[in-house]
Amino acid sequence: GAGVSQSPSNKVTEKGKDVELRCDPISGHTALYWYRQSLGQGLEFLIYFQGNSAPDKSGLPSDRFSAERTGGSVSTLTIQRTQQEDSAVYLCASSLGTVQYFGPGTRLTVT
Amino acid sequence: ILNVEQSPQSLHVQEGDSTNFTCSFPSSNFYALHWYRWETAKSPEALFVMTLNGDEKKKGRISATLNTKEGYSYLYIKGSQPEDSATYLCAIPRGKLIFGQGTELSVKP
Numbered sequence: 001g002a003g004v005s006q007s008p009s010n011k012v013t014e015k016g017k018d019v020e021l022r023c024d025p026i027s028g029h030t031a032l033y034w035y036r037q038s039l040g041q042g043l044e045f046l047i048y049f050q051g052n053s054a055p056d057k058s059g060l061p062s063d064r065f066s067a068e069r070t071g072g073s074v075s076t077l078t079i080q081r082t083q084q085e086d087s088a089v090y091l092c093a094s095s096l097g098t099v100q101y102f103g104p105g106t107r108l109t110v111t
Numbered sequence: 112i113l114n115v116e117q118s119p120q121s122l123h124v125q126e127g128d129s130t131n132f133t134c135s136f137p138s139s140n141f142y143a144l145h146w147y148r149w150e151t152a153k154s155p156e157a158l159f160v161m162t163l164n165g166d167e168k169k170k171g172r173i174s175a176t177l178n179t180k181e182g183y184s185y186l187y188i189k190g191s192q193p194e195d196s197a198t199y200l201c202a203i204p205r206g207k208l209i210f211g212q213g214t215e216l217s218v219k220p
Binding site (some may be wrong): 004005033035041042043044045048050056059091093096097100101102103104105 | 143145146147152154155156157160177200202204206208209210211212213
């Protein structure tokens with residue numbers, strides 16, 4: 001079956017521009033997560049949606065970051081006024097139970 | 112703050128070598144421990160979910176053990192192959208997953 005998909009796979013943007021990253025979770029999965037891995041760092045939690053509950057935004061590094069999940073399915077992570085420290089691989093995952101299934105990631109480079 | 116630590120940070124072995132690495136986590140309020148493998152240019156892939164103290168799980172040449180009382184898990188790879196080259200991540204679930212920094216394994220032919 002189809003796995004988690006993310007787009008774009010690569011994004012190069014200029015400092016100060018806004019970017020949108022998209023995640024299509026596995027159909028029927030109620031939970032959706034965003035993580036990122038910056039160079040030399042581990043996987044860092046950003047935000048987590050579970051069903052209709054309020055999202056857990058505790059990992060968002062600043063108010064320039066926001067995410068939404070429409071219709072309990074597709075999610076968009078938006079980074080406003082990008083900075084060079086936002087350069088990272090952004091991973092989306094979805095789950096129905098314990099195991100999280102990851103997408104291939106979006107590599108964001110801010111120049 | 113929940114601290115999950117992995118060691119070593121990186122490991123270089125020859126094909127055929129057996130290897131192991133460690134994940135340490137707080138032993139209090141333990142619920143589960145996840146191991147993932149992340150190959151370059153691919154998605155992280157779940158290897159094991161471990162919940163019981165003394166648990167041992169196996170998948171081909173890869174196995175893992177769990178000690179919840181002292182707060183550690185070992186991942187073993189027997190007879191490493193170049194295709195085992197990847198970053199191995201452990202994580203503790205707290206709604207989201209709290210990951211360690213990973214162990215980057217490189218297996219040379």
